[in-house]
Structures are given as C-alpha cells and as structure tokens.
Amino acid sequence: MANPSLMMFGYTGRLREVLERISAKVGDTLRVEKGDTVYEGTLMPRTELGDPNCVVLKLPNGYNVGVRIGEDTKISKLSSGKFRRPKPPPLLAKPDPSKPLVTIVGTGGTIASRVDYRTGGVYPAFTPEEIYASVPEIAEVANVKLVEACNVFSEHMTPDLWIRIARTVVEELNSDARGVVIAHGTDTMAYTAAALSFMLRGLHKPVVLVGSQRSSDRPSSDAPMNLLSAVAVAARSQIAEVCVVMHGSVSDDFCLIHRGTKVRKCHTSRRDAFQTINDLPLGIVRDRRVEMLTQDYRRMNPKGRVELDDRIEPRVALVKVTPGMSGDQVLALLELGYRGIVVEGTGLGHAPESLFGAIKKAGEKGVPVVMTSQCLWGRIDMKVYSTGRDLLGMGVIPGEDMLPEVAYVKLMWVLGHVRKPDEVKALMLKNVAGEISSRTDLRTKPPSNPI
Amino acid sequence: MANPSLMMFGYTGRLREVLERISAKVGDTLRVEKGDTVYEGTLMPRTELGDPNCVVLKLPNGYNVGVRIGEDTKISKLSSGKFRRPKPPPLLAKPDPSKPLVTIVGTGGTIASRVDYRTGGVYPAFTPEEIYASVPEIAEVANVKLVEACNVFSEHMTPDLWIRIARTVVEELNSDARGVVIAHGTDTMAYTAAALSFMLRGLHKPVVLVGSQRSSDRPSSDAPMNLLSAVAVAARSQIAEVCVVMHGSVSDDFCLIHRGTKVRKCHTSRRDAFQTINDLPLGIVRDRRVEMLTQDYRRMNPKGRVELDDRIEPRVALVKVTPGMSGDQVLALLELGYRGIVVEGTGLGHAPESLFGAIKKAGEKGVPVVMTSQCLWGRIDMKVYSTGRDLLGMGVIPGEDMLPEVAYVKLMWVLGHVRKPDEVKALMLKNVAGEISSRTDLRTKPPSNPI
Incomplete structure (x- = not known):
C-alpha cells in the first residue's frame, strides 16, 4: 500500500x-x-x-x-481507485540548433499545464520540460522558451494585461524567436487577439493564440493537438499576423488558423468553438503541416522589426440594443464619461428610435458611436432603410463587416490615437489589421441548420 | 408617349x-x-x-x-427606361368554404406589400386582393383575412406593441382563424416571436411569424415563398406553437420552421439568415408541403382556447460583458431602477471580476441577474470553473441553453408574474415555451467554416 x-x-x-x-x-x-x-x-x-x-x-x-x-x-x-502519480518530467532535451525558437507566453490559460490547476490538479508547472513531456512532438518542431506575461483566468483579462502581453511579444519577436505562441483561456481569447492585432504594428513574424476547451487532464482534451499546431504555425508558417489556432472539428483531425480580427468563440464547450466570421480561415494545420487556404495574408519578414503601439482609451462601451430599450442606458454612459460607444444594432445596422436622443447627444459631446450588427454575420449597410440613413445623419460610423467585439477593441485603440470626429471615423473605416474585408468571399457561410 | x-x-x-x-x-x-x-x-x-x-x-x-x-x-x-405600372389587383376571389381561414396580421414589415414602401415604392396597400395578386398560390391554400396590429419598422418594435400583437392574435385564434401569420420586419422578429411564445398560454393553433430579407419588388425577393410557406404552416400544420418561417437556403427551394424561442437572425442580408440555435428546426416547408423534423412539439387542439398572459416588466436590461468592462455600467442600471438584468457573459457563463461588486449589489437590492453566453451556441455551466461558482454564490441564475435575447424577453415576462428571488429563479429555470432544451441533440451544430 x-x-x-x-x-x-x-x-x-x-x-x-x-x-x-x-x-x-x-x-x-x-x-x-x-x-x-x-x-x-x-x-x-x-x-x-x-x-x-x-x-x-x-x-x-x-x-x-x-x-x-x-x-x-x-x-x-x-x-477504491488507483491513482497514478504523474511521471516525473524528463530531463530537458538539449536545444537542437537546426530547429527554430518559439516562445510560449503564458497568461493563465490551461493549455500548457499537464494537470489543469483551475479544476483541482496539483501540477500547474509551466516549464519547457513539462511542455515536452505533455506533447513530445513539439520538440521535433521547435525549441521552446517559456515566459509568463500574467496569470489570470481569461474572463478577467483587461486592456492593461493586453498591453503587458503585447510588450512581452514584442520583446521576444525582436530578439531570437521565430514566432510566438500565447497560451490563453478561451473565454476572451478573441478580444486579446484583436487587441494584439492593432497593437503590433509592422508585425514581421507569426503570433499565435491557442487555448483548450477541455482540461488537459481529460483523455479527450484538445490541448495537446492545439498546442502542437500552434507551435507549428509559429515555427513553420509565413504568416506575419496575429492568429488563433484551435480545433477545426470535434475530431482530432485538424486545427484551423483564424485571423485575429475575424474570429469569435461560438460555442460554450465544443472543441471547434472558434469560427472565422465573414471570411475564410487563413489555413489548416494537419499533423504539424500548415496548408494555407488563402493568399491574402501578411508575409513574414525575418529582418523586420515589430513596433509596440499600445496607446488605447479603455473607456469604451459596447451596447447591444434590444426592443424597448430606453435611452437612459446610453445617457448614463455619457454621464459616466465614456469616450466611445460601439452599438451592437439590429439587421443592417439599426437602433430603436428610443435611442436617437442619446445618440444625438453623444454626437454633440464628441463621443463617437460605431454601428455593428448583432447578426454577427454580414455587413452593415445603413443606406438601405430610413433608420440607417437617420443614424448616419447623426454621425454614427458604420462598422462595415467588423464583429462587434472587434469594433469595441478597435475603437479603444483608435481613441488612443485620434480624437477629432473626422479622424476617428476615417481610422475606424480604414482596414488596419484585416478587420474589414473589402469584399465578401462567396464561400463564407453563416451557420446552417442540420436538416 | x-x-x-x-x-x-x-x-x-x-x-x-x-x-x-x-x-x-x-x-x-x-x-x-x-x-x-x-x-x-x-x-x-x-x-x-x-x-x-x-x-x-x-x-x-x-x-x-x-x-x-x-x-x-x-x-x-x-x-430611358420602360416603367410598367403594376397590374391592377384582380377582383377578390370568393372565399372557398373548403379552405381554412388564415389571418395575416400586419405589423409594418415589408413582406405583404407588393412594392416595398420603406424603400420607395408607392403601393403599400395591404388588402387580401393585393396578397392574392402577389402570391396567387395562397388562394389555393387558405382564405385570408388581413388585420393591422401596428405599423412600425421592426427595429422600433416595443414591448407595448408585442402586447398589441398578442391581443390581435388571441382574438383571431379564439374565433374562426385556423392559424395566424404575422408579417414582421426581420430585425427584431426573433424577439417578438419569443415574447408571443411566453404571452400566449394554452396556445392551440399555429402562430407563424414571417418576413423578407429582400424588398418584395426585387426579382430575387424571398417574400412570396416565405409568405406562402407561412400560410401553409398556419393552414395545414399541427404545430400549436409560435414559430418563425423563413428561407432555409439561399435558393428558393425550401423554408424552415423555427421554434419562436430558439431562433435568431444570424446574417444582415442573406435570405437564410434565420437559424435555430441549440436545437433542430421544427420542420421544413417545400412547395406548400409541411414536413416535421421532430416529434417534440405542441400539437394543435381546435377546441382549445388561448389565454393572453401579457403581464410584463419592461425595465429589464441586457448587458454584454467585455474585457475591461467597469462595474459602473451595471451600477448605473441599478440606480436607474432596472428590475432585472440579463448578462451576456463569456464561455460557460462567466463575468469579469470587475463586475462582481455590482452583481452583489444587484442581489442585495433584489434585482435578479441571469447568466447567458455570448458564444450563443452551447449551454451555461457555472459549476466547472471557480468564476462560475463565485457567481452562483452571488445568486446569479444560470440561463441554461437560452439565447441571451430570449432570456431578456423571458425575464420581462417572469418579473410581470413573480418578484421573490426564489420564485424568479424557479420560473427562469422552468421550460415555459421550449426556450430551454433538456438535452442537446447531437445533430445540433454550431456554425462551421468552409474549408
């Protein structure tokens, strides 16, 4: 015994x-x-x-x-059960000089731990040895270096922490790392991906966010394959963009590479929860091989240098409109000193007339209002119906095909740079990091019901 | 000339x-x-x-x-172009006593007009003659009667108008109508469908919301097929529920029948924008034929009587959480006297800790807080991670697999009936109108990316 x-x-x-x-x-x-x-x-x-x-x-x-x-x-x-103690970690594999260096940045997500410390495990250790031990194939793809930027559950992520993560990434990319993988909880991973997309100017190497939907101590965990695929994208792809790599199906057959400004979490628990919206995914990863699905992406330039541009205005609010919504909610935001408002409107970009007074007041106070759609799929078009034209007349900025969450992050970043209404509008309507598609690929589909 | x-x-x-x-x-x-x-x-x-x-x-x-x-x-x-005046409407077809009566309730949607008056046409007439003229096949399915409940663009729909529509529907169903079709703009159709689902107690006949994504004067309009399919469901199906009937694909091949508490608009412009979430659609309509996809629906009872239960508390707010969100937004709602709050949280049902103070305060003031997920697909499970357990400890009510929009409408209706926290919780967790699925059908899929 x-x-x-x-x-x-x-x-x-x-x-x-x-x-x-x-x-x-x-x-x-x-x-x-x-x-x-x-x-x-x-x-x-x-x-x-x-x-x-x-x-x-x-x-x-x-x-x-x-x-x-x-x-x-x-x-x-x-x-009675048998509890097997986890095997002791193996000795650190010697770095293989023929392999690229990938820095894995920890933020508090569960992906890189052998046993999920959020759910009761006792081995939250975060060392290269642990990584090699849990996913031995990683050593065949890259030498890894581990850095901890922060340690919070992703639902508690904040704009301050986005900046801390961005700084860590810039430091690594401007030194020896061929690419960076950011281990992140899935709840707000898409927001962080968008924030990094705007903050990393002149990005010259891959930046890959990865997470897992199932604890890594479960037999059905998606953690090992997601992590291996993310390291493969950082070590082998030519993508010089911020992207998210997660399961592409409920089987362990492939991961998808999503552009950081076009992705959202679309299921509370499924492994293929992450979806590219209003565009095609950038690529697929099957067993460490990266296949691109588009030629429309920024290419790697190893001699480049990424600049940190982390000026943001965090006092931005996201307001999802509902029938019967009273203007007092928006007026309260103006009184509380919010500097920008993203409206998640209905259809092609509409808001109930009960909000018109508050939206006009925002315009008078110089608080920009950006329109997006709670449909999530499709594009804003405020010239079709009179409500949209009325709102345009009040100075509302049409958010094109930006996701509401992405427009929220972008407005923070834009307001960190410009304040004059015309300049805010011009920058919001400019495609900065792939967040606005110039045209809609016909293969881009909204969800479809099984029938 | x-x-x-x-x-x-x-x-x-x-x-x-x-x-x-x-x-x-x-x-x-x-x-x-x-x-x-x-x-x-x-x-x-x-x-x-x-x-x-x-x-x-x-x-x-x-x-x-x-x-x-x-x-x-x-x-x-x-x-120069040729403008053909619309043909004058034909004489009213005599009612065919062998056909059921379907009442079409107008609310201001564009579906039932020959030329879309919202976009410039001049024939917004809304008479049986016009309906028969635009979709002659309707006369083969039912005798129609037209009633106008209100006349607003759907983005301006309000809880007061939900009640007016519900009253009209009850009047028609408790007299000669075999079923009711509600012509409604698509922007907020899903909200109205949910509201009617809760307000029509003991529903004994079909209630079908229908709209169109394209002006009815466009050659590619979805209006005729949607309207014909909706009338077919009202005249021929055994469904005694509130449902939405809209295109099931971008071709004119079939419409889907969505349960009124499980549907949302998922695209700004596509004809197949409406999607059943977290469940299968109830059925398909192909060329006036209704095929059910499930046996799990409420059956028609022509001898029944529907009761109007329109007590609601409209002072409910829907709050979509974002990283870095400050508690002041939620505190402002409490100060403004909101009586209930639906949180559109992250992942399995989480909120940032910056909101914890405000959520506790809501509990102290007896303002119920219901948790849903901005993932939209999947189910709330607040027992998995400590953030969820913390929020449960503050009295937050887990919204199961309810859509945020549906939980918003339901909380209005629940607060019109009960106010004690335990009673509010019990009624929110009770499946009243198909809004909570007891289990998830494995065929229920979130969106998938084309690859």
Whole structure:
C-alpha cells in the first residue's frame, strides 16, 4: 500500500479528517450529497488556491467540480481507485540548433499545464520540460522558451494585461524567436487577439493564440493537438499576423488558423468553438503541416522589426440594443464619461428610435458611436432603410463587416490615437489589421441548420 | 408617349422641376453624384412618407436608395427606361368554404406589400386582393383575412406593441382563424416571436411569424415563398406553437420552421439568415408541403382556447460583458431602477471580476441577474470553473441553453408574474415555451467554416 500521506496531497485540516474517516484516498470514487444534488466522481488532488473545505471530484463527464463539505453534506466512498502519480518530467532535451525558437507566453490559460490547476490538479508547472513531456512532438518542431506575461483566468483579462502581453511579444519577436505562441483561456481569447492585432504594428513574424476547451487532464482534451499546431504555425508558417489556432472539428483531425480580427468563440464547450466570421480561415494545420487556404495574408519578414503601439482609451462601451430599450442606458454612459460607444444594432445596422436622443447627444459631446450588427454575420449597410440613413445623419460610423467585439477593441485603440470626429471615423473605416474585408468571399457561410 | 404626369408620380416641387429639366421619368436610368459617391440606378416612384427632396434610385444590386438632391449633387440621365405600372389587383376571389381561414396580421414589415414602401415604392396597400395578386398560390391554400396590429419598422418594435400583437392574435385564434401569420420586419422578429411564445398560454393553433430579407419588388425577393410557406404552416400544420418561417437556403427551394424561442437572425442580408440555435428546426416547408423534423412539439387542439398572459416588466436590461468592462455600467442600471438584468457573459457563463461588486449589489437590492453566453451556441455551466461558482454564490441564475435575447424577453415576462428571488429563479429555470432544451441533440451544430 502506498504511503497514505502521499495519497492525500492537498487535503488538510478538518476535511482531511473527514476523508480519512471514510478511508478515502485520491483516486477513489466518492459520492457527495448536498441539498438536492448528488455528485459521484473520482477524488482529485486539491489546488492550494482553492477553498480548503472543498473536495475536488472528477465527474464522469470529465469536468472537475469542487464541493464544499459541511454540515449539509453527506460523503461516502463508493469504490477504491488507483491513482497514478504523474511521471516525473524528463530531463530537458538539449536545444537542437537546426530547429527554430518559439516562445510560449503564458497568461493563465490551461493549455500548457499537464494537470489543469483551475479544476483541482496539483501540477500547474509551466516549464519547457513539462511542455515536452505533455506533447513530445513539439520538440521535433521547435525549441521552446517559456515566459509568463500574467496569470489570470481569461474572463478577467483587461486592456492593461493586453498591453503587458503585447510588450512581452514584442520583446521576444525582436530578439531570437521565430514566432510566438500565447497560451490563453478561451473565454476572451478573441478580444486579446484583436487587441494584439492593432497593437503590433509592422508585425514581421507569426503570433499565435491557442487555448483548450477541455482540461488537459481529460483523455479527450484538445490541448495537446492545439498546442502542437500552434507551435507549428509559429515555427513553420509565413504568416506575419496575429492568429488563433484551435480545433477545426470535434475530431482530432485538424486545427484551423483564424485571423485575429475575424474570429469569435461560438460555442460554450465544443472543441471547434472558434469560427472565422465573414471570411475564410487563413489555413489548416494537419499533423504539424500548415496548408494555407488563402493568399491574402501578411508575409513574414525575418529582418523586420515589430513596433509596440499600445496607446488605447479603455473607456469604451459596447451596447447591444434590444426592443424597448430606453435611452437612459446610453445617457448614463455619457454621464459616466465614456469616450466611445460601439452599438451592437439590429439587421443592417439599426437602433430603436428610443435611442436617437442619446445618440444625438453623444454626437454633440464628441463621443463617437460605431454601428455593428448583432447578426454577427454580414455587413452593415445603413443606406438601405430610413433608420440607417437617420443614424448616419447623426454621425454614427458604420462598422462595415467588423464583429462587434472587434469594433469595441478597435475603437479603444483608435481613441488612443485620434480624437477629432473626422479622424476617428476615417481610422475606424480604414482596414488596419484585416478587420474589414473589402469584399465578401462567396464561400463564407453563416451557420446552417442540420436538416 | 405615356402621360408625363403619370410618369412622375410622387415627385413634386423643386425636385420635380430638376427631373423635368433633364427629361427624367420613372423607369429611366440616372446618375447622381454627391460628394465622393456616385449612384447609378433606375428612378423609382417616391413614397409620400419620405423626404420630398430625395430621388429614389434602384441600384444594380437591387436595393433602393434615396438621395437628397441639393446644391452639392449633380444629376444626369443615362438612358430611358420602360416603367410598367403594376397590374391592377384582380377582383377578390370568393372565399372557398373548403379552405381554412388564415389571418395575416400586419405589423409594418415589408413582406405583404407588393412594392416595398420603406424603400420607395408607392403601393403599400395591404388588402387580401393585393396578397392574392402577389402570391396567387395562397388562394389555393387558405382564405385570408388581413388585420393591422401596428405599423412600425421592426427595429422600433416595443414591448407595448408585442402586447398589441398578442391581443390581435388571441382574438383571431379564439374565433374562426385556423392559424395566424404575422408579417414582421426581420430585425427584431426573433424577439417578438419569443415574447408571443411566453404571452400566449394554452396556445392551440399555429402562430407563424414571417418576413423578407429582400424588398418584395426585387426579382430575387424571398417574400412570396416565405409568405406562402407561412400560410401553409398556419393552414395545414399541427404545430400549436409560435414559430418563425423563413428561407432555409439561399435558393428558393425550401423554408424552415423555427421554434419562436430558439431562433435568431444570424446574417444582415442573406435570405437564410434565420437559424435555430441549440436545437433542430421544427420542420421544413417545400412547395406548400409541411414536413416535421421532430416529434417534440405542441400539437394543435381546435377546441382549445388561448389565454393572453401579457403581464410584463419592461425595465429589464441586457448587458454584454467585455474585457475591461467597469462595474459602473451595471451600477448605473441599478440606480436607474432596472428590475432585472440579463448578462451576456463569456464561455460557460462567466463575468469579469470587475463586475462582481455590482452583481452583489444587484442581489442585495433584489434585482435578479441571469447568466447567458455570448458564444450563443452551447449551454451555461457555472459549476466547472471557480468564476462560475463565485457567481452562483452571488445568486446569479444560470440561463441554461437560452439565447441571451430570449432570456431578456423571458425575464420581462417572469418579473410581470413573480418578484421573490426564489420564485424568479424557479420560473427562469422552468421550460415555459421550449426556450430551454433538456438535452442537446447531437445533430445540433454550431456554425462551421468552409474549408
């Protein structure tokens, strides 16, 4: 029998006593009843960060759940399990001078950790050895260097952190890295990709954001293939743009390369959640091979130098309109001192007339208003119907085929550079980083229903 | 030569003089230069509602545009055209007693007019004769009766008008109509469909919303097929639910029947813009034949009686979260007296920690907060990550797989009925009108990129 103390790692105090009373060890299957809910799953190691009174169970669906044990819970052991300690990391492979250097920038996403520390694992270590150990094929593609820019869940990402990530990327690209991979949580990855697209001027090498939709300790995790594909794009592609590399289907057959200003997360949990909107993806990665789907991308120039242009105005608001919406919501933004507003309107770019007064007031105060569509697919055209023409008359800037989220990030960046209404409009309507397509590829499809 | 006055209809005053000076008649091709923009198109009749100083041109892309003629414009005639006056409407077909009665409720959408009055046409007439004239096949399916509930562009639809439409529908369904078709602009059609789904309790007959993405005077208009398909669903299907019937592809081959609580407009201009999200469409209509795709729908009961349940609380806000969003936006809503907030969060149902203070304050004030996802596809699961568990701890109600727009409408309706937090939560989590799927059909797909 293994040393019991080794088998209880992470659990301390009263909770450890409870577990010892039922002879529960990490790896055993437990049943916890709390109120109306019953959890049955495998006892996992606890993270130091979490609540010390929670047990972490891996449920049959693969997710980990933390359940706080107290007076209102009943806990019992269903069966003993085998918990295999993770293998110790191998010795660092010596850098292979024939391979390019790729810097992996950590931001707090789960992709690069062997066991997901957000969901209870105890090995959040983030070292090249760990990376090679979890995805050995990476060593065949590149020498990797690891840098941590920040450490937050992606839902807590902020414009300040975008800047910190951008600085790290610039430092790496202007030294030895052939490309950079940014490991990022998926929730707001598309926003960060857009922000970097605007902040990295004269980009001369690949910048690839990557994440995973499933914890990396699940057998069905998308983490290894996504990470390997992202490193392949950074090490081998000619793309000098910010892009997102994620699963292209629910099978482990290929990843897609999405332009950083044309992508959004379109599913809460599926592995192929990331979709290019209003354009074709840039390319496909199959087993480390990069195939381009378009010739319309910025090419790599190893002798170039990327400039950091991180002047932004973070006081921008995104307003999704709804029927019956009152103007008071927009007026409140003006009173709170917001400097720019992106409207997620309806259809071709409309807003209810109840907002007209507030939109006019924004114009009077010199607060630019940019129109996008909650349809997400398609292009703004405010000349078709009278509502659109009325809004144009109030100075509203039509957002072309920009995603609302991208227009939001872009307006922050634009307002960091210019303030005069004409200049704001001109820069918003200028294609800075692939965010505005000049024409719509006919193969670009909105979602279609299965029938 | 035709009577010139007939050929100038709609144009008066100074503009008429300008047109006469260049011998321009309705149907001629004109060129108008205004600033940097050049418009070339066919001169269309003017609507009485529009600006009397605008010429209405049909552009080669099929859209009509109104251009204000003034000091800054140059106008010239490129070629003469033939303008055929619309045929006079035929005599009213006698009602065929063997056919069911379908009431078409007008709301201001463009679908039922022969020439789109929003874009410059002169025949907005809305009579059974006009309907039979534009889509003669309708007379083979049903006797139609026309009722106008309101007359607004759909971007200006309001909760008050939802109630007016619902009242009209109840009146018709509880008398002779076998089903009701609601002609509605597409911008906010999905919101109205959701509102009616909640307001029509004990629904016993089909209620079908229909619209068109292209003006009905364009050769490529989707209006005739959509209207015919909608009437077919109202006259022939067994569906006792509120649904949306629109093109299922960009060809004129079939329409899809979408459940009113599971549909959204996913493209600004394509004919197949409407998509069922997180479920399968209810059925297909091919050339007046209704084929069901599921057995999971409410069946018709001709002897039933629908009840109007139109108590709603319109002071509900929809808040789409963004990285770096400050809590002041949510605090402002509380100060403005909003009674409920739907958060369009990230991923599985997360919000940035910068909003935590405001969300806690909402809880203290008894203002319910419902979580949905800006991914749109997939289901909320707030037990997976600690951010979600934190938000659950603050009393946030997980919106299951409800669309943000539907949760917004539902929260209005729920707050019209109950106010205690526990009761609000219970009703939000109860499937009232098909808005929450108990399980996800594996054939339900998010959008996929063409590769």
